[in-house]
Amino acid sequence: MPRPAKELRLRGVAVSPGIAMGNAYVQRPREILAPNYVVAPERVDEELRRFHAALDRAREEIRESRMRLAEKIGEDHAKIFDAHLLILEDTKAIDDTETLVRQDLMCAEFAFNRVIGRILESFDSIGDSYLRERRADVEDVRRRVLHILIGLEPASFGALNAESILISRELSPSDTAMIDRRYVLGVATELGGRTSHAAILARSYGIPAVVGLEGLCDQVRHGDAILIDGHAGLVVLRPTEASRKEYEEARQRFHELERELLTLKDYPAITRDGRKIELSANVKTPEDSELALAKGAKGVGLYRTEWFFLTRDALPSEEEQVQQYTQIAQAIAPDPVIFRALDIGGDKFASYLGPGKSELNPFLGWRGIRFLLTRRDILRTQLRAFLRASVAGKVKVMFPMITGLEEVRATRALVDEVRRELQEENRPFDPDIEVGLMIETPAAVAIADLLAQETDFFSIGSNDLVQYTLAVDRSNARISYLYEPMHPSVLRLVRNTVDAGHAQGIWVGMCGEIAGDPLYSVLLVGLGLDELSISAYMIPEVKRIIRGITYDEAKMLARKALGLSTAAEIRRLVSSVMHERFPELVAAETSEEAP
Amino acid sequence: MTQAETRIRNALGMHLRSAGTFVKLASRFQAQILVSTPEVPPVDGKSILGLATLGAIQGTPLIIRADGPDEVEAVRALCELVEQGFHEEP
Numbered sequence: 001m002p003r004p005a006k007e008l009r010l011r012g013v014a015v016s017p018g019i020a021m022g023n024a025y026v027q028r029p030r031e032i033l034a035p036n037y038v039v040a041p042e043r044v045d046e047e048l049r050r051f052h053a054a055l056d057r058a059r060e061e062i063r064e065s066r067m068r069l070a071e072k073i074g075e076d077h078a079k080i081f082d083a084h085l086l087i088l089e090d091t092k093a094i095d096d097t098e099t100l101v102r103q104d105l106m107c108a109e110f111a112f113n114r115v116i117g118r119i120l121e122s123f124d125s126i127g128d129s130y131l132r133e134r135r136a137d138v139e140d141v142r143r144r145v146l147h148i149l150i151g152l153e154p155a156s157f158g159a160l161n162a163e164s165i166l167i168s169r170e171l172s173p174s175d176t177a178m179i180d181r182r183y184v185l186g187v188a189t190e191l192g193g194r195t196s197h198a199a200i201l202a203r204s205y206g207i208p209a210v211v212g213l214e215g216l217c218d219q220v221r222h223g224d225a226i227l228i229d230g231h232a233g234l235v236v237l238r239p240t241e242a243s244r245k246e247y248e249e250a251r252q253r254f255h256e257l258e259r260e261l262l263t264l265k266d267y268p269a270i271t272r273d274g275r276k277i278e279l280s281a282n283v284k285t286p287e288d289s290e291l292a293l294a295k296g297a298k299g300v301g302l303y304r305t306e307w308f309f310l311t312r313d314a315l316p317s318e319e320e321q322v323q324q325y326t327q328i329a330q331a332i333a334p335d336p337v338i339f340r341a342l343d344i345g346g347d348k349f350a351s352y353l354g355p356g357k358s359e360l361n362p363f364l365g366w367r368g369i370r371f372l373l374t375r376r377d378i379l380r381t382q383l384r385a386f387l388r389a390s391v392a393g394k395v396k397v398m399f400p401m402i403t404g405l406e407e408v409r410a411t412r413a414l415v416d417e418v419r420r421e422l423q424e425e426n427r428p429f430d431p432d433i434e435v436g437l438m439i440e441t442p443a444a445v446a447i448a449d450l451l452a453q454e455t456d457f458f459s460i461g462s463n464d465l466v467q468y469t470l471a472v473d474r475s476n477a478r479i480s481y482l483y484e485p486m487h488p489s490v491l492r493l494v495r496n497t498v499d500a501g502h503a504q505g506i507w508v509g510m511c512g513e514i515a516g517d518p519l520y521s522v523l524l525v526g527l528g529l530d531e532l533s534i535s536a537y538m539i540p541e542v543k544r545i546i547r548g549i550t551y552d553e554a555k556m557l558a559r560k561a562l563g564l565s566t567a568a569e570i571r572r573l574v575s576s577v578m579h580e581r582f583p584e585l586v587a588a589e590t591s592e593e594a595p
Numbered sequence: 596m597t598q599a600e601t602r603i604r605n606a607l608g609m610h611l612r613s614a615g616t617f618v619k620l621a622s623r624f625q626a627q628i629l630v631s632t633p634e635v636p637p638v639d640g641k642s643i644l645g646l647a648t649l650g651a652i653q654g655t656p657l658i659i660r661a662d663g664p665d666e667v668e669a670v671r672a673l674c675e676l677v678e679q680g681f682h683e684e685p
Contacts, residue, residue, distance in 0.1 A: 083611040083643065086618055092642040119644045126650030134611045134647055311682070348679075473654075 014233035015199035018208030020186035025164035275551035299335035301533020321385035333393030368401025448500035462512030526558030605680030614646035626663025
């Protein structure tokens, strides 16, 4: 087929930012034709032995790929190969294959291919794109086993030995394990989405990637010049001189932006007119603290202690907890760490702890502070551990799911009791430790003025506040569209909480998804929040936005937003302002909405 | 036979790795285990491929059925695993 030699632009989904220009390395997987021959009845046993030997060999290869990928992009991503190993042990698939060999005298290749082929077909009818994309893993295992049975060399990227843009229909985990990082400038694939292996690889390598480019492999030849724009989700084949120039400039702008983000690490999150925001990280294990510090977090605004409880089979002892909390307090000092007391129930359970799935309405049930106040033994131990760890750094404590003043008074009484105990035992602790409340229920907002008189700070848990305010279960697909953080009711509750806190002279922060979404940064600053606790990864971007605005313009945006009557209007306002002010940062958001 | 209904809690749904975790636990029991959703007929609870093709996203009801000497414990343990989001990050 003759190909046009002129420039061609393809639009896909941007999954990893950046701009790259280079020559195409096209990986075309050979379509494997499984041979189809009849096995003589007396050779069936031998054929089955051959099949099992191939499975054994595949297992060895997978273990090796697992090791390589763990070295390249981390243990976490390499775990997908554990699933590949389980596919090889899938008794149903093995039994079905054996039956076809035994009864229909099919050769192993043909039988195995047919069994896996049927499974691949059922993946195609899955509605959810993430789950459907897992098909790629099954396909990967199918190819591997067929390669071995037929005696083909495993797919390799041996010819990828110069800096190139990698073009493929779809990258399998095995492909990903084989790729030499030094030679890949960018990735473009025909299939796949945000969670495909190509996307994950590209993000962890920090190279641009665009996926979902229909017709890509038919249009591009080995060695063609290619441009990838990982912000707009655009691929330019055989770019003209004008396009090259345009993109060279864009690439430089992007690099400047990256450099700028990196240099911001040691600067505070402060608006141009001097309003300082504490930008801290959400953390759940001491190991996370390294990342938080590397990204320039000013402390930990939410330490989820439940993670420690949920990843074990029995209650951790006081000493174990002291050790864990001390470790994180030390790592983050002199900045503060806010420990959230065990937030169990809702969607988090551990069999040894009690609250359980047997509840009809777990989110309205025995969770958070309600659980802690009936299991005072657990709360007391945890408070003792928090206080004992407070000598290692700056420790603060907060309680989840508050609805009434009685809960606040009961917990404060317990804190005082624990202080006295520790004093008697001659154990040192920070006497000025701040004790705060999470504002997650409309009830807490309604009495925020009363709560503020008896606490040191507020932290708004936006996820739960949205869920309880709008009475929507996000996991229920039929109504999840109602989950809307930009609902006017939510904005009013946030504003009321901030006002009530400030009137009483205490600070008000927010942890939860919207706090970490750069799109909302200006609005949240404008609503008067003093602290935002977010995913460490988002800190540089959010910080850059805060440093680029004035508190006055943020307040103006918040005022305008509060004057609107529907979520759609608020969303429109916020995105248009943000797109105008920060075209580079919110570019990714718009391109993701593109088909 | 013992049967119970639970619901997928983790954000990503029953993908390959979570199906793998499920299979590992299910294989510890002697009982035969079948898993279905309101839309998809039962698949073998000890088959990672079967489970992954259920396409069970967050919020999908999951019916777990076990038949065998340890069927009660099996259903209880597997329901709990699903409720806990397969021990993945919350």
